Amino acid sequence: MFHGSMVALVTPMREDGAIDEDSLEALVEFHVGEGTDAIVAVGTTGESATLDEKEHCGLLRRIVELVRGRIPVIAGTGANSTSEAIELTRCGMQAGADACLLVTPYYNKPTQEGLYLHYKAVAEAVPVPQILYNVPGRTACDLLPETVERLAPIANIVGIKEATGDLARGREILERCGDRLDLYSGDDATAMELILLGAKGDISVTANVAPRAMHDMCAAALAGDRARAEALDAPLRSLHRDLFIESSPIPVKWALHEMGFIPPGLRLPLTPLSAACHDTVRAALREAGVAALTDT
Numbered sequence: 001m002f003h004g005s006m007v008a009l010v011t012p013m014r015e016d017g018a019i020d021e022d023s024l025e026a027l028v029e030f031h032v033g034e035g036t037d038a039i040v041a042v043g044t045t046g047e048s049a050t051l052d053e054k055e056h057c058g059l060l061r062r063i064v065e066l067v068r069g070r071i072p073v074i075a076g077t078g079a080n081s082t083s084e085a086i087e088l089t090r091c092g093m094q095a096g097a098d099a100c101l102l103v104t105p106y107y108n109k110p111t112q113e114g115l116y117l118h119y120k121a122v123a124e125a126v127p128v129p130q131i132l133y134n135v136p137g138r139t140a141c142d143l144l145p146e147t148v149e150r151l152a153p154i155a156n157i158v159g160i161k162e163a164t165g166d167l168a169r170g171r172e173i174l175e176r177c178g179d180r181l182d183l184y185s186g187d188d189a190t191a192m193e194l195i196l197l198g199a200k201g202d203i204s205v206t207a208n209v210a211p212r213a214m215h216d217m218c219a220a221a222l223a224g225d226r227a228r229a230e231a232l233d234a235p236l237r238s239l240h241r242d243l244f245i246e247s248s249p250i251p252v253k254w255a256l257h258e259m260g261f262i263p264p265g266l267r268l269p270l271t272p273l274s275a276a277c278h279d280t281v282r283a284a285l286r287e288a289g290v291a292a293l294t295d296t
Helices: 021-033 053-067 082-095 112-125 145-151 167-180 188-197 211-222 226-242 250-258 275-287
Strands: 004-008 038-041 073-076 099-103 130-134 157-162 182-185 201-204
Touching (some): 004 211, 021 053, 053 073, 053 082, 073 082, 082 099, 082 112, 112 130, 130 145, 145 167, 167 188, 182 188, 188 201, 188 211, 226 275, 250 275
Parallel strands (some): 004 038, 004 201, 038 073, 099 130, 130 157, 157 182, 182 201
């Protein structure tokens, strides 16, 4: 249903934590112009956990307006309360998003049966295409392949973002679900390999700062051109690693500020990138051919 490089868009904020609408518009235009295949709006990289429901829904509406149908918009609408996830998903549908992305319920550590019933309830309540999102390193909750297989027959569950970086896990999901469910990487470092195995694309942090390169790499991998995909991915590997040198989205927002796209704002409990990490992220940007203002 969706394919290629799908940016996990940051939410630009001023130093006081207020959302910066002008920077948001500039980021959307940057991505449309640079070939990003879809925008994931107000997901976990977009600091959804620090936004109240009014802000969350308002941002979804605004991003859909700014995109103007030029590329798909996938709304981040996951929550650790099933009722809240239903309300946010309904909001995403009403905002005009093409699909919704739902992270597994975090902290409360549901059983596999609880995960199945959670996703089933959201899918039955809101008739919008939905993408599961498994990132156990952040949620302490692992959506296992057998549960994904149970969810695959639900008509409006159309994909899964698998962010473990475990290629064997990705292969198992592909074998279990076949063409009933699209697989997307949620781990930039292994995205190329997962696409070559049969995934449809990458929901990417790196694409925030290198959208054209990520689009081209994903396109090559989707075409089965390993040599070209590897050549395109090689300069990006430091970004794949170093944009997680501290908790995401701290490094990627710092990088975008260095590039002149956004103010330096984050919301607590996130804090600015440690000074000791600045040179590391700058070096990764240079290796990828991405210019920061400090380089000009």
